[in-house]
Amino acid sequence: MDFNVFTENIVDLVQKRMGNAYETRLTTITKNNDVELTGIIVMAEADNISPTIYLNGIYEDYLAGTAMEALVDRIISIYENQIRDVDLDMGFFRDFEKVKNRIFYKLISFEQNRRLLEDVPYFRWHDLAIVFYYSMEAEQLGKASITIHCHHMTMWGQSVDSLYRTAQNNMKEGMPELLLSMKELFCQITGVTIQTEEEIPMYVLTNQEKIYGAAALLYSEQLKGLADKMGCDLLILPSSVHEVLLLADDHMKGYDFYVKMVDEVNRTQVEPDEVLSYKLYRYNRMKAEIEEIFS
Numbered sequence: 001m002d003f004n005v006f007t008e009n010i011v012d013l014v015q016k017r018m019g020n021a022y023e024t025r026l027t028t029i030t031k032n033n034d035v036e037l038t039g040i041i042v043m044a045e046a047d048n049i050s051p052t053i054y055l056n057g058i059y060e061d062y063l064a065g066t067a068m069e070a071l072v073d074r075i076i077s078i079y080e081n082q083i084r085d086v087d088l089d090m091g092f093f094r095d096f097e098k099v100k101n102r103i104f105y106k107l108i109s110f111e112q113n114r115r116l117l118e119d120v121p122y123f124r125w126h127d128l129a130i131v132f133y134y135s136m137e138a139e140q141l142g143k144a145s146i147t148i149h150c151h152h153m154t155m156w157g158q159s160v161d162s163l164y165r166t167a168q169n170n171m172k173e174g175m176p177e178l179l180l181s182m183k184e185l186f187c188q189i190t191g192v193t194i195q196t197e198e199e200i201p202m203y204v205l206t207n208q209e210k211i212y213g214a215a216a217l218l219y220s221e222q223l224k225g226l227a228d229k230m231g232c233d234l235l236i237l238p239s240s241v242h243e244v245l246l247l248a249d250d251h252m253k254g255y256d257f258y259v260k261m262v263d264e265v266n267r268t269q270v271e272p273d274e275v276l277s278y279k280l281y282r283y284n285r286m287k288a289e290i291e292e293i294f295s
Contacts, residue, residue, distance in 0.1 A: 006059050007038055013072045018042060027052060031273040032241065033112040042079045051082040093134070093146075096156035102135045103148070104175055105167040106212035108241060109277055121153050121160040126292040127279050130218070132163050135174070168219065175207040177216040179226065179246075201230075206243035213243045214276050217290060227285040236281035236290065237262050240274045249282055255293055 001009070007026055015024040022044050029037050029052060039052035053075055062071060092098045110117070110129045123130040136144035153163060182202045205220060206213025217223075217236070226246065227234050233249040237258060258280055266275045280293040 003038075003056075003059055006062060007040075007055055009068065010055065010058075010071065010075070011040060013068060014040065014042065014075055017072060017076060021045065029054075030116065032108055032116075033273050033275055034115060035273040040075060042076075047083065051079065053078050094155060096158060099134055099156075100166050101170060102137065102174070103132060103163065103166050104135055104170055104212070105130050105132050105164070105215055105218070106241060107214045107217070107276060109275065112275075116147075120147060120149050121163055123160065123164060125218070126281065126290075127277055130164070130215070132167055133212075171215070171219050175209060175213075175216070177220045177222060178204075178206050178208050178210070178213070179220070179222045180204050201247065203246040204239070204243050205246055210242055212241055214238065214241050217244060217281075223283050223290075224285070224288055227283055233285050234283040235293075236283060238276040238279065238281070239265065240270045241276045242274065244276075244281075246283075255280055 011024050011026055015022070018024060022042055024040065024042050027039050027041050029039055031037060037054050037056055039054045041050050041052055043050045058071055058074070062068065107125065107128045108116075108131055110124060110127055113129060117129055117131075120131050122132075132148040134146040134148060136146065148163065153160065158166075180203065182204065203226060205216050205223070207216050223234065223246075230248045234246050235249045235258060237245040237247070239245050259278070262280065263278055266278060282291050282293050283289075284291055
């Protein structure tokens with residue numbers, strides 16, 4: 001069966017298993033870069049929050065031969081595990097004083113998110129947009145966030161400028177930048193130290209959380225030090241919304257080489273909703289500012 005028929009059938013089966021005390025329905029979530037995912041929501045009358053269980057991956061398991069009943073068991077198990085200890089009162093979210101210390105910003109593609117940007121406060125930055133989010137601290141939900149929409153800004157009596165100032169004040173302490181060489185990053189991930197010299201010394205700029213770390217470009221204090229250490233401008237390759245790659249702009253290779261590298265990585269290594277940009281940028285050492293490279 002095709003995906004639409006599958007989702008309708010899975011909702012019916014879950015509803016029958018859960019009974020009339022629950023409401024089971026489909027929802028479409030638009031992720032970054034206009035990527036749409038279909039999810040199922042199961043809610044009891046007493047629930048004030050419920051997880052969205054995405055069905056795209058579950059459908060792939062169905063196509064691979066997993067029985068529908070087994071998939072229904074999995075969905076119900078996910079719901080029960082995630083809802084068991086979650087009882088969040090979101091009333092605090094109406095009070096700006098209670099949320100302002102957890103407001104941050106991230107960088108996303110401007111062109112790929114035009115629909116989203118119609119309904120969220122943002123600033124344009126080169127071919128990107130700076131948008132804002134609230135980072136949840138709820139232990140039960142782990143790393144969760146709420147994108148700030150225009151109605152939130154109105155509810156709080158804030159402007160896009162005041163949101164930016166609030167987020168900027170929070171970034172350095174709440175999302176401190178992290179600059180590592182590729183060798184250091186490899187060692188951090190694997191615990192293995194490599195001794196070989198890199199053909200092209202490359203660095204990774206992100207934040208300590210490694211979530212939406214590309215935004216560290218907007219407040220990094222280490223870019224200048226790295227450029228001074230290398231004695232030249234820095235090329236900035238957008239790896240994903242979570243990090244960027246840095247290397248010396250020594251003109252040993254043409255910009256087209258790096259444009260193709262970014263394109264290849266985006267198409268083959270990065271999830272569609274995590275692609276940041278296909279452009280190149282440069283940290284201008286003399287001006288101490290980031291420029292877009294038009295190759």
